[in-house]
Amino acid sequence: MNIDPLGNPINLSYSLRISKMTDEKSAAYPPPPPLQQQAPPPPYSEGYAGLPTEQPQPAGYVPPQPVQPPTQTVVVTTVSNPPTRVIYRDVPVMVQCPNCKNNVTSRVVFENGLLVWICVLAIAFLFQLWLGCCLIPLFIDALKDVRHTCPVCGIHLGLYQRI
Protein backbone atom coordinates (compact mmCIF):
# COMPACT_ATOMS: atom_id res chain seq x y z
CA MET A 1 0.00 0.00 0.00
CA ASN A 2 1.41 3.38 -1.04
CA ILE A 3 1.82 6.29 1.36
CA ASP A 4 2.12 9.91 0.26
CA PRO A 5 4.72 12.24 1.84
CA LEU A 6 2.15 13.35 4.49
CA GLY A 7 1.71 9.77 5.71
CA ASN A 8 -1.82 9.32 4.31
CA PRO A 9 -2.60 6.21 2.34
CA ILE A 10 -3.02 6.84 -1.35
CA ASN A 11 -6.25 5.74 -2.98
CA LEU A 12 -5.28 3.80 -6.03
CA SER A 13 -8.64 4.43 -7.66
CA TYR A 14 -8.06 8.16 -7.29
CA SER A 15 -4.61 7.92 -8.81
CA LEU A 16 -6.04 5.85 -11.64
CA ARG A 17 -8.73 8.48 -12.15
CA ILE A 18 -6.08 11.17 -12.31
CA SER A 19 -4.12 9.11 -14.79
CA LYS A 20 -7.27 8.76 -16.90
CA MET A 21 -7.85 12.50 -16.72
CA THR A 22 -4.28 13.08 -17.87
CA ASP A 23 -4.94 10.58 -20.63
CA GLU A 24 -8.08 12.47 -21.59
CA LYS A 25 -6.14 15.71 -21.51
CA SER A 26 -3.38 14.20 -23.54
CA ALA A 27 -6.04 12.88 -25.87
CA ALA A 28 -7.55 16.34 -26.06
CA TYR A 29 -4.20 17.86 -26.95
CA PRO A 30 -3.59 15.79 -30.08
CA PRO A 31 -5.52 18.29 -32.24
CA PRO A 32 -2.83 20.98 -31.72
CA PRO A 33 -0.04 18.72 -32.99
CA PRO A 34 -1.67 18.57 -36.44
CA LEU A 35 -1.63 22.37 -36.43
CA GLN A 36 2.05 22.32 -35.49
CA GLN A 37 2.72 19.78 -38.18
CA GLN A 38 0.90 21.90 -40.72
CA ALA A 39 2.69 25.04 -39.66
CA PRO A 40 6.28 23.74 -39.98
CA PRO A 41 6.01 22.69 -43.64
CA PRO A 42 5.68 26.26 -44.95
CA PRO A 43 8.83 27.47 -43.16
CA TYR A 44 10.74 24.42 -44.33
CA SER A 45 9.46 24.79 -47.84
CA GLU A 46 10.30 28.48 -47.78
CA GLY A 47 13.71 27.79 -46.30
CA TYR A 48 14.53 25.19 -48.89
CA ALA A 49 13.09 27.30 -51.63
CA GLY A 50 14.99 30.36 -50.45
CA LEU A 51 18.41 28.76 -50.15
CA PRO A 52 18.51 27.22 -53.64
CA THR A 53 17.20 30.42 -55.20
CA GLU A 54 19.79 32.55 -53.40
CA GLN A 55 22.73 30.29 -54.20
CA PRO A 56 22.24 30.14 -57.98
CA GLN A 57 21.87 33.92 -58.20
CA PRO A 58 25.42 34.71 -57.04
CA ALA A 59 26.72 31.96 -59.29
CA GLY A 60 24.74 33.48 -62.16
CA TYR A 61 25.97 37.00 -61.47
CA VAL A 62 29.64 35.97 -61.31
CA PRO A 63 30.06 34.69 -64.90
CA PRO A 64 28.74 37.85 -66.60
CA GLN A 65 31.24 40.06 -64.75
CA PRO A 66 34.35 38.29 -66.08
CA VAL A 67 32.81 38.09 -69.55
CA GLN A 68 32.21 41.83 -69.86
CA PRO A 69 35.81 43.02 -69.25
CA PRO A 70 37.30 40.82 -72.03
CA THR A 71 34.82 42.21 -74.55
CA GLN A 72 35.80 45.73 -73.54
CA THR A 73 39.50 44.98 -73.79
CA VAL A 74 38.99 43.41 -77.21
CA VAL A 75 37.27 46.57 -78.39
CA VAL A 76 40.09 48.67 -76.99
CA THR A 77 42.74 46.56 -78.71
CA THR A 78 40.95 46.63 -82.03
CA VAL A 79 40.59 50.39 -81.80
CA SER A 80 44.11 51.00 -80.54
CA ASN A 81 45.82 48.74 -83.11
CA PRO A 82 45.26 50.85 -86.25
CA PRO A 83 46.57 54.12 -84.78
CA THR A 84 49.58 52.43 -83.18
CA ARG A 85 52.86 52.72 -85.04
CA VAL A 86 53.73 49.78 -87.25
CA ILE A 87 56.94 48.04 -86.28
CA TYR A 88 59.13 47.50 -89.33
CA ARG A 89 61.57 44.63 -89.25
CA ASP A 90 63.55 42.86 -91.97
CA VAL A 91 60.44 41.22 -93.46
CA PRO A 92 57.50 42.73 -95.40
CA VAL A 93 54.58 43.81 -93.23
CA MET A 94 50.89 44.42 -93.88
CA VAL A 95 50.23 48.14 -93.56
CA GLN A 96 47.82 50.78 -94.81
CA CYS A 97 49.68 53.24 -96.96
CA PRO A 98 49.21 56.78 -95.62
CA ASN A 99 49.48 58.18 -99.19
CA CYS A 100 47.26 55.96 -101.35
CA LYS A 101 45.22 54.48 -98.43
CA ASN A 102 45.64 50.95 -99.78
CA ASN A 103 46.21 47.96 -97.49
CA VAL A 104 49.46 46.68 -98.96
CA THR A 105 52.38 44.45 -98.10
CA SER A 106 55.41 46.68 -97.87
CA ARG A 107 58.23 46.22 -100.36
CA VAL A 108 61.58 45.85 -98.64
CA VAL A 109 64.87 47.21 -99.94
CA PHE A 110 68.16 46.39 -98.20
CA GLU A 111 70.51 49.32 -97.77
CA ASN A 112 73.99 49.58 -96.35
CA GLY A 113 73.66 50.97 -92.88
CA LEU A 114 75.89 51.68 -89.92
CA LEU A 115 76.31 48.02 -89.00
CA VAL A 116 77.63 47.17 -92.48
CA TRP A 117 80.32 49.85 -92.37
CA ILE A 118 81.33 48.89 -88.83
CA CYS A 119 81.86 45.31 -90.00
CA VAL A 120 83.83 46.51 -93.04
CA LEU A 121 86.18 48.54 -90.85
CA ALA A 122 86.56 45.71 -88.33
CA ILE A 123 87.48 43.16 -90.98
CA ALA A 124 89.83 45.65 -92.66
CA PHE A 125 91.55 46.21 -89.35
CA LEU A 126 91.92 42.48 -88.57
CA PHE A 127 92.90 41.19 -92.04
CA GLN A 128 94.47 44.39 -93.40
CA LEU A 129 92.59 44.41 -96.74
CA TRP A 130 93.60 40.81 -97.44
CA LEU A 131 91.88 39.73 -100.68
CA GLY A 132 89.24 42.36 -100.10
CA CYS A 133 87.58 40.38 -97.32
CA CYS A 134 86.44 43.63 -95.79
CA LEU A 135 83.90 44.00 -98.63
CA ILE A 136 82.01 40.84 -97.63
CA PRO A 137 79.60 42.65 -95.29
CA LEU A 138 78.36 44.68 -98.26
CA PHE A 139 76.76 41.49 -99.64
CA ILE A 140 75.13 40.25 -96.44
CA ASP A 141 71.51 41.34 -96.16
CA ALA A 142 71.36 40.32 -92.49
CA LEU A 143 73.68 43.25 -91.72
CA LYS A 144 71.85 45.83 -93.81
CA ASP A 145 69.13 48.25 -92.91
CA VAL A 146 65.71 47.55 -94.40
CA ARG A 147 63.65 50.26 -96.08
CA HIS A 148 59.93 49.61 -96.49
CA THR A 149 58.13 51.25 -99.42
CA CYS A 150 54.60 51.10 -100.79
CA PRO A 151 54.41 48.79 -103.83
CA VAL A 152 51.57 50.88 -105.30
CA CYS A 153 52.74 54.48 -105.02
CA GLY A 154 56.35 53.88 -103.97
CA ILE A 155 56.23 56.19 -100.97
CA HIS A 156 58.63 55.57 -98.06
CA LEU A 157 56.78 53.75 -95.24
CA GLY A 158 59.50 53.00 -92.71
CA LEU A 159 63.12 52.07 -92.08
CA TYR A 160 64.47 49.24 -89.96
CA GLN A 161 67.94 50.03 -88.68
CA ARG A 162 70.13 47.28 -87.27
CA ILE A 163 71.84 49.73 -84.93
Ligand SMILES: [Zn+2]
Ligand atom coordinates in the same frame (compact mmCIF):
# COMPACT_ATOMS: atom_id res chain seq x y z
ZN1 LIG B 1 50.82 53.82 -101.33
